[in-house]
Amino acid sequence: MFAFLNREYWRGKSAACGALLHIVLFCLPAAKSAWCDQAVSVERSRRSRPEWVTRVPESDNRWMYFVGRSSGAASLEAAEQDAAANAVSQAVTMTGLNARLDYDRLRSEAAILLQDRLVLRGEAVLEGLKRLNVWYEKTTLNGKAGPRTVYEAHLLVRLPLDAVEKARMKLLQESSERISRAGMLLEKGRSLSEEGEIQEALASFREALDLLDYSASAFNPEPAHQDELSRELTQAVFHNGLELRTILMKFDSGTEKSFPAYVSQALYSAILLEGFTPVPDSGSAGALALPRLSGECVRAASNALEDGFRVCLWNVSLSLFNPATGELVLASEYTAKGFGPDEERADLDALRKIRLETAPRFAREMRERLDLMFGPAAAAGDKLFFAR
DSSP, X not given: OOOXXXXXXXXXXXXXXXXXXXXXXXXXXXXXXXXXXXEEEEEXXXXXXXXXXXXXXXXXXXXXXXXXXXXXXXXXXHHHHHHHHHHHHHHHXXXXXXXXXXXXXXXXXXXXXXXXXEEOSTTOEEEOOEEEEEEEEEEEEEETTEEEEEEEEEEEEEEXXXXXXXXXXXXXXHHHHHHHHHHHHXXXXXXXXXXXXXXXXXXXXXXXXXHHHHTOSSOXXXXXXXXXXXXXXXXXXXXXXXXXXXXXXXXXXXXXXXXOHHHHHHHHHHHHHTTOEEEOOOOOHHHHTSOEEEEEEEEEEEEEXXXXXXXXXXXXXXXXXXXXXXXXXXXXXXXXXXXXXXXXXXXXXXXXXXXXXXXXXXXXXXXXXXXXXXXXXXXXXXXXXXXX
């Protein structure tokens, strides 16, 4: 356990004006009473702050230095984890090695600072990350609600520049290999489309898009080539997805009434019955390029009728579109009226009609629309497009 060497106390009560400044400064975090009737205790790992806490050492021709910081932690362990995550985040950002390392992962893997290894996205490993020093501060506020303790930590970390360059070269090689593989998968998908193997072609295009998304970093050897590949693959996934009736269902889940779950389930079932294949939102680039079905289902009005009855009006808007361009394939709006002795039962009546009538109707209209787009002549034209 870290030894705390210095202990300072400030006590504030209603007193003379000469002490008022100190009372205000140290009682603001818990100022519930008029005169801050509480005590504040501060313990530090060393009597004075090291210079590196306020001034990060300058990098030289061998090393880069970072100071990870944390405050408001509930324990020393949490404070050190947060400071370690902050230090690694700075190192990753400053070196440009991988901007996609998220905070939760950094915090959970804070022990890497003790192992001198940081595994980056892909196969690259950043070695030589060294923990040099640490400085803690513990603050305890003793108020009427009981004591409350928070911790602040500062962590000095050193990183060798040659390790950064080595990791960069490794990531550059990986990115180049992925782009090359994506190009091969694009050509494979085109050949499969020409042969009428649309399902296999779609799988090839989606795999290629996922590879390009993985390579989206500062270490892209051919950014223009990758952008062009990405555009072609996105278009191919969208058109093949339409032809195969493979769509991504993505509804607003912010509130229950923005699109009630049982309504989206009814829509899912209706779409399946019409021969569509809804796929889950995996977050991958290949899935996100598929034709996307989204919409909104909200109550527009609720009015009282005679004899204590109510009527509720619900509006449903559904659209199938190209997520890359925003181009609409189909957009429909529906209205459902529900009646009942109270608002709740009137809502349920309207939603029942949406499930039993609106969902099947939209699924049927969507199938009819795609049948027109992908009849024999249209399908032949699409195959020529992918065979170029």
